[in-house]
Amino acid sequence: MDLSTVLRWTAERHPRRRAVGGRTPMTYGQWDGHTNQLARAMAELGVRPRERVVLLSTGGEPLASLHLAAQKLGAVSVPLSFRLGPSELAYCISDAEPALVIADDSTSALAQEALASVEAVPWIRSGDPAEATIERLARDQPDGPLDVRVSERDISVMLYTSGTTGRPKGVPRTHSAEFHASVAHLLQSGQSLFDTTLGVMPLFHTMGLRTLIATVVAAGTWVPQTKFDAEEMLDLIAQEEISSLYLVPTVYWSLLRTGRLGEATSVRKLAYAGASMTPTLVKRLVDTLRPESFVNHFGSTEIYTFTVGTDVIAKPGCAGRAGVFSRVRLVEPFPDAPPDAEVAPGEQGQIAVSMGNPDAFAGYWHRPDANTKSIRGGWYFPGDLAVADEDGDLWVTGRVDDMINSGGENIYPDEIEDKLIGCPVISEVVVVGLPDDRWGQAATAFFVPESGTTPDHALTELRSYVREGSGLPSLKRPKRLIAVEEIPKSGAGKILRRRLSSGDYRSLADSDTATDR
Incomplete structure (x- = not known):
């Protein structure tokens, strides 16, 4: 078709x-x-x-x-x-x-x-x-x-x-x-014929295209929002009686901060993708909207669906299992691992997705080097790490490139970020590894202070939270905390960790590294 x-x-x-x-x-x-x-x-x-x-x-x-x-x-x-x-x-x-x-x-x-x-x-x-x-x-x-x-x-x-x-x-x-x-999206997100959807995700991103084309397949109504504005979005939801939302977590946070999300009574179905969603955000969305369904979609531009977490309410943060057209496995977490080098149950591995998926691409444009790196033996390797639980559902633990080796131990930023975002004086946090003479790499938390909170006060509160409220063992506690005005992101909303690790940021407040050690 x-x-x-x-x-x-x-x-x-x-x-x-x-x-x-x-x-x-x-x-x-x-x-x-x-x-x-x-x-x-x-x-x-x-x-x-x-x-x-x-x-x-x-x-x-x-x-x-x-x-x-x-x-x-x-x-x-x-x-x-x-x-x-x-x-x-x-x-x-x-x-x-x-x-x-x-x-x-x-x-x-x-x-x-x-x-x-x-x-x-x-x-x-x-x-x-x-x-x-x-x-x-x-x-x-x-x-x-x-x-x-x-x-x-x-x-x-x-x-x-x-x-x-x-x-x-x-x-x-x-x-x-x-x-x-698009057919997979309709099935996996629980959408129905004639649903009214919000078209706010950009069309240069796979989420934006999927919302558009899936709505056409299902003869629904696609309601565009040219530029994201939380207040305008809530007005559109009410005026157009939008029934389903497919957004990145940062947009959901923005909607919550208006204090008006409870007005979105027509919304029955929630889905998200593009980044991990913390249990805190899940709970607030569920408490506010009481959705009929709540789905975590995990995929990429190259292959739209890897896995789908079909019940975010029961398993916040879980990436679920292979989508309707997908086949996924976990293999050894080293760069050139073949697709048959599967890890044992319960072990962390890197995700491999079958190129036999009918929504898969066939290879990059003019980039044979990228094909060689990412496609092996008929499987696509996106560079994501995950662990399968006893039910067979995947939990994404980070990326092969994002892993921090600190003092000889491998540390994965996602689990630290999930703990730190619970600190009430910060609105965003990203953990990266910065070069360190003693540790090799020091887990460093870059954070944005909550509106109305000074960087120095936020730094003091976060430092205390790391030690007393995060529940992180000492090995995984960030060695350094840095307040920044914003977390760098791509045009599609993906966090650009490499800009932080390369020093491309302006510090608003910086913890005393020696003290944190």
């Missing part, structure tokens, strides 16, 4: 159903026609099937429509993060070798700066149909299906990884992979 057919068939079944909510509502019949016209406009601008189209936009309906239009043309959508700097954006554009770049009013200056260092690539703005934009060009195009044959084996989209360990890598994904991932 290709995504062009998915939208067309949904529109044939439910032409009058509301497809898009928010400020620019459309029925499925209208959205199908609009995306046909946009696809014809792309073709008029010289884009051919299987060529790549870079989409640089803050999001919302215009970006979603352009993504769907590319599917109808048989072109490859390449949504890029508007949070990238000019040099990183230039690298991605050059690497993708697009036939066209489409930017909006908020990103056109960034696009022009990036394109100045790239071999000539045509570009056009998206936005007001009254101006010289692709929407104006589309307005004069005929409606109706395009005379293009799109195969499920064709590339639908190429996402760029967030680059937490170097330059971003292109991840081409076929129409079949995108469709299977």
Whole structure:
């Protein structure tokens, strides 16, 4: 099944159903026609099937429509993060070798700066149909299906990884992979036909795309929020009667801090991904929303689903077991371990995911070195560590690259972070290993003080909490505490530990390392 057919068939079944909510509502019949016209406009601008189209936009309906239009043309959508700097954006554009770049009013200056260092690539703005934009060009195009044959084996989209360990890598994904991932999402998150979902996660991230495409498959209503704002999100939830949320934990924290989350009475289904969720956050969400279902989704850009924790309420933080199309195993936690080097039950190992999964990618774009590192014997190695409990459910313990060797002992940041976030004077915390003459690496906690708390006071309180309230054994207590204004994150919200470990931060308060030892 290709995504062009998915939208067309949904529109044939439910032409009058509301497809898009928010400020620019459309029925499925209208959205199908609009995306046909946009696809014809792309073709008029010289884009051919299987060529790549870079989409640089803050999001919302215009970006979603352009993504769907590319599917109808048989072109490859390449949504890029508007949070990238000019040099990183230039690298991605050059690497993708697009036939066209489409930017909006908020990103056109960034696009022009990036394109100045790239071999000539045509570009056009998206936005007001009254101006010289692709929407104006589309307005004069005929409606109706395009005379293009799109195969499920064709590339639908190429996402760029967030680059937490170097330059971003292109991840081409076929129409079949995108469709299977979306069906898996519907089954695994407990969504139903005609659900109303919130489209706030960016479309340059797999979570954003999954919410969009899964909603189209299920003939639901997709309600876009172009830029995240907690107060506006709660207004949208109430106005649109949104029934399911699929967000990263930091967004859930922001919603809770408004004090208004209890107003979201239409929300019945919760899901999260992208980072671990602490038991504290789980409890507060459950107490506030009383959801019918609460799911932890664990996967990646390359393979959408590794595992699914289907009952977050019963097992907070558990990654669960393989998804409906997945096969997962734990192997020895060293870099070149083969997929048959499985660890014994109860032992920590690195996750390996079968490439036989129908939502898997086939390899990185122009990166045979990355393929060699991550794909072995028909299995994909994302670099995550986990332990299986007696029920066979996985508990992610960190990443192979994040492991801290302190005094000859291996320490995993996740379990320390889960304890420290319970300190009431901090809002975020990340633990990394910094070079240390005595310990080799010293477990160091970078934290953001809670609003209204001075860095020095937060440091004092956290130091006391580490010793008396965290429950951490002395081996796992951070040797150093550093207050920072913010935790560095990628455009997709992933924590950039390498920036902290490389010294790329400004300290607001720093504990006396010698005292903590």
